[in-house]
Amino acid sequence: MTLVVRGYQTELKLNNAQRTACLKHAGAARYAYNWGLRRYQEERAAGRKAPNAMSLHKELNALKQTELPWMYEVSKAAPQESLRDLEKAFRHFWKRCQRKKQGTFRGKLGFPRFKSKKRGIGSFRLTGAIHIGENWIQLPRLGTLRLKERGYLPTTAVNILSATVSERAGRWYVSVQLEEEHAEPGIALGETIGIDVGIKALATLSDGRVFPNPKALGSHLKQLKRRCRQHARKQQGSKNRQKAARKLARLHAHIANLRKDTLHQVTSLIVAKTKPDQERPTCIVLEDLQVSGMVKNGKLSRAITDVGWSEFRRQLAYKAKQVGSLVYTVSRWEPSSKTCSWCGWIDEDLMLSDRLFHCAECGYVIDRDLNAAINLALKAAG
Template identity: 45%
Template structure:
């Protein structure tokens, strides 16, 4: 209700928020939230919830109970939710976290790295490493079709339909967990082993509009990679640099800087007509992203004007140099305004 009233009076910016609708069990995300009362960890494997008492949990909470006992954390709320027949409790906690200012050389042995996210590979690093794309949705499509067909053929309101709905929900949750596990392992490794991580400002919402690539793009979780890197770089003391959306990383030679504007997404190898370099397209883009960090410290320091976020429509200002930005911002566009 507060979001609705603030949106009507103009206090809340952005898209207008409508009047809240009542949620029906089974038709929305089943969840409820505690902000008052006695709630929190009761022991290492138990939580205490108002009107429910002590409830056993599967995951150990030693880290949370230790912080609460030491006084370095404070509970702000608890949300109980159900996903695919499993109940979860998530605590909103305010903690005092030590941010490393001068990470040791052992922790940051990798230096700067460029990360090119794609569909064929989950990510290609400027070091030459290719992270395989697990494709959890693609590998489970056959079972997903079978479960969906069985659910559609069941009688509405029957016990068999409820069983098939539960089986379908379990399969969807398993796919989401597989995707999330792979992304967390990748982003944690990058933020722990590299000083600077350079990624592209991808327009994922526009990419999924292509019906031939929508499923493959959604199966990789490109936007989730950047979201996790944004807060994990703060945790581990590294730095995230976001290249401009219009920086032609794939069309520029990483050896001499020659640009091939006619390069298409079907061309998987970049062949430079100036220096003769032949290199994988994704690896070439990752190297260009890594080199952009060194170039931005000197070349874009005195760049001219138009240092604003790219407009949703109209022509892009050209009086600026290819630049970079911190996480959550957009850097300068390239002079030619070409997409990578």
């Protein structure tokens, strides 16, 4: 048995009083983060040592008695954990600066920014006395909150580390970090599976299975444009503009949830966690695609980002590890689509528009994506 830290997220079913209390906690966490960032900048500008999270929290506690009495209405963990997040953000920022000097980091350094309500209500993290039931969770200062999903959060033989409450498109969620014991997974003994990801089909497997792409953004693009226009035409600061913003946020959340649900279902079917060892794939082979370079194609960038290839690969990696399977990546320069999976002949003239592979040597005809998936599986076997 090994100890594993896992996160479980589920939606909350709040009444008006509980929703107001959550808004107060989120506001206190946001205020503490912005206040700590301002104090950090002041100390650095004065040439003094930058404060850490503990010293900032002690200073904030002293201000509660005089300038910030409203902070007594929320749990002390909300601003404290927010200051720890600020300290972590600066630690990562200085690491990126060091890597930038060494030439091993490209991109923006990401100096911590002030948080604004215009970019969302945000979230807050709580620690301490947290208890979980079948359809409820008890949090410090918030009391017992109902859950919309019954029996999802584990209630026995777990060590509760923290709980993060967040808001997205008018809905409130709680993410619980637990430490639980997991049995060592058995070694998977099934066949090696090659996976060719694409736009028309999300994934084509070497065993013949094809998972279609739901096109979460593409299928809602017309509706999304309409709601964006409706929001832009409303007068700034008006109630109607706020209503239009909520409708737009709900649609964005629906698109994201549709994409996430599809990726979770497909990756779970591939790793076959509930199947016996003989039916779980020994190795899962993927192509090491450079997505950041592919999205520079103006004609395909929206379709590529809509699929979520990076998230697909991330989910496969951690789910395969849980079931004892290996994930192997093949170089992006490998001509998996242009190589005949039967005789090995390479068609240098194959175009992206050619959806069927015709072998000039042996006459083999096969779907282009299936041919690539079989070649990826053979690459791992060889």
